[in-house]
Amino acid sequence: MDDVQVAVVGADPAGLLIALGLARAGIEVLVLDTGRDDIASANCAHDWSVLPGLDRLGILDDALRSGFADPRWCLFVLRTGERIDFDLGAALRGVTPFPFTLHLEHSRLCGILEHHLAREATASVERDVRVTGLVQDATGVDLGIGTADGARRVRVRWVVGADGTSSTVRRLLGLGFPGYTWPERSVVALVEADFAALGYASTTLQVDDRHGAVVQKVNDRRWRYTFAEPLTRHEEGSGVRIPRVLSAVLGEAPFRIVDWHAARMHERSAERYRLGRVLLAGDAAHVTNRMIGHSPTSAFFDAFRLIEALTAVLAERAPESVLDAYAEDRRRMFHQHVSPIGAARKHLVSQISDAERLETELESYRRTSVDTDELRDVLLLNSELEDRELVPPSAR
Template sequence: MSAHVVIVGAQPVGLCTALALAKAGIEVTVIDPADDDTSSCQYVHSWCVLPELARLGVLADARAAGAAESQVRIHLADTGENIDFDLDVLRDDVEFPFNLHLGEDGLSSVLIKHLSEYRHTRLVRAERIASITQDQRGVVVDIDSRVGRQTFRGDWLVGADGTRSAVRRLLGVGFRGFTWRERSVTALVRGDLGAAGCHATTFYLGNHHGDDRTSALLQRSGPGEWVCAYSEPIVRPEESIGTRVDNTIRRVSENIPVTTLGWRTARMHRRTADTYRVGRVLLAGAAAHVTTRITGHSSITGFFDAFRLAEALQAVIHDAADTTVLDNYAESRRRVFIDDAAPLSTGRKLLLSDDPRHLGDELDRYRSASLSRSEQRELLLAGGEPAGIPTVFSRR
C-alpha cells in the first residue's frame, strides 16, 4: 500500500471517503466512535449526489435497498392548496432525475458491505477518541475500546465524526456560528400517508392550534413508513416531547391511522469550523459544518466534501499533485458552505416558519416556479450542490 488514511466516523460521509480511497488502492482504517453524531436521521439523498454514488459502485445496491422518488409537494392545510414539483423535469439535465429514499443506516450498510470487499480496509469500533498527535511524517490516533487503549498511525487523518466531532475538539478548532432557539424532532411512523395526499416528499404547512403551528417535512422512508421532521421552541419541556410528537403526527396525517415507531431530537445549529485542515488532519461533513437538519443541504454538502477530499488525497498520495490541493479542498468547501449551502438551507427552513411574511415570500416563489417547466427546472437545479472551486487544480 502506498499510504494509510485513518478516518474517524462511520456514517456516509466517512464511508464514502473510505470507499473512494480504497478503490484507489489506498489503505484505510475507519474508526467508528460510540459518540459519533447519528441524530441527523437523514432518509433522503439528493439527485445531485447519485452520480457520485454510482461511480463508487454502490448506487445499484442502494436503490435495491431503498426507493427512487421524484415527486415533491407543498401542502397548505389552511386552504387545501398543493404546490407540486417533479424532478423528472431534470431528465435532460441530470443523470438521475430522482431522489434516493433510504435511511442513513441503510446507506451505511451498503457502503460497509462494499468497503469490506477490499483487503486493505478495516473497521474498528471505539468507545472514545482519546488523543490525536501529528508531525511531518504522519498522525497518531489513540482510542479507548472494549479491548483497551489502541493506537493507529496513518499518513493522513479525516475527521467525519459529526457535529460533536472529537477530532475537531482535540484539534482545538473553533466552530463558529449560532444555534437556533429550536430543537429538531425527527419521528419514524408507520401508516398510509399517501392516502392523506402526501407525495414522497411533502412540506406540510399546517393550521394554528393555540400557540402551535403544525408544519412538518414528511418523507417516505420505506414501504408503509414515513419520516416526520419538524422544529419546536427549545424552551418546551423535554419530558413531554413524546406527547407532542404524537399530537403533531396526528395533525399532519389528517387522522389517517399511524403508529409512531420512534423519534430523536437534536439542537439546530448553523456553524462552520474555522478551518477544515490542520496539518495532516482534514474535516468533512458535520464535523466541518452543520445547518438545519430538516432541509438536507448540510447533508448534500457533506457528501461532496467526501468526494472532493478523496480526490485531493488520491492526488497527493499518488504524486499527481502537491499538498496545496488539500488547502484548496479546505478553503473551497468552507466557502461553498458559507456562500451557498447555508443560505439555501435557511431559505428552505422558511417553508416551515411561523413568520407569515417570510413564509408568504417563499410560497410565492414556489407557486411561480410550479407553473412553468423552465422555472421549475431552474429552481430544482439550484437546490443541487454548487460546483465551487475544483479541488485538484494542479498536476505534476
C-alpha cells in the same frame, strides 16, 4: 506502531464514503468508530444531486435496489390544502441520468457502504474504539485510540475527522466551532400512517407557521415526519407532544409512532477544515438545521471532493495545496450557500406567519412548478453545492 496511509475517524455516511473512495484507489485506509447508534428515524431521502457521486463509487445500483426512486416532491399548504407539485423528471431531463430523490434509510445506506468497503483489500474498519489523542509532525500523525482492552497508538500519514457534530478530532486540533444554536430543536418521528392517501408526495414540505414539517416516505408503510419545537419546551415532553402534533395534522386518520428522536439544531462551521495532516469533513466540519437535510447533502459533497483531492496527493499527482483548496472551498460553500439556503427553506416551511409575505413566496413557487426552465435553475442550485472539481481529470 502500524503504518497506515489514511485513518478516517467516524463510520457514518461521510466517513464510510471517504474510506470507500480511497480504498477503491488502492489507498490503505483504517476506519475507526465508537459504534454507531442506528436510529430508525434518521435521514432517509437523498437529493438527486448526490446520486452521480454514489454512482461513481459503484453503490447506486445497490442503493436503488434497497430503497426507491421518486421524481416528485410538493409543497403542501396546510391551512388551505393547496398542493404545489414539482417534477424532477421533466426539469432535469438531459441534465442527469438520475432525476429523482433516492429514498433509502440511513442504516441501509451505511450497510451498503460497509458491504462494499469489506470487499476492498486495503480497507479495514475497527468498531467500539474511540480516538482520544492526536499529535502530528511533518511526516504523519500519532493517533491515540481507546479500546476495551486499553489504549494504543497508531501512526498514519493523514487523518480525516468525519466524527460528527461533537467531533473529537476537531477538539483535539483546538479548532473552534463558531456559529449559533437555533432556538428550536428538531423532532423526528418515524410513523406508520397513510400520508399518500391524504395527498402527500414522497417528499413534502408542509408549509404552516404552527405545524410546518418535512414529510418523507421511507417505505410502503412508514413515513418520516420532521418538525421544530421551541427549546423553551422540555425535551422530555417531546414524546408526549408528537401524537398531538400528528392528530392535529392527520385528523381522524390512524397512525402509529414507531420511533422518534429530538436534537438541538445548529448553524456552525469549524474555523478551518485542514490543519497540517488532518482534514475535517461532514458534520465535524459544518452543520445546518435538521429540517431541510442540507447537512447530509453537503457531507456527501465533502466526501466526493476529499476523495478526489487526497487520492491525487497520495499518488503524487497533485501538490498538497489541493487539500487547502478542499478546505477553503468547502468552508466558503457552507457559509455562502449551504447555510443560507437551508435557513431560507426552513423559514418557508415553518416561520412565515404574515399572510401577504407567504402569498408572495408561494406565488413564486407556483410559477416555478409550471416553468420547466425555472424549476431546473432552482434544482441546479443543489448540485452547485458540490462546487468546482479540485483536480483536473488528467491527474486523477
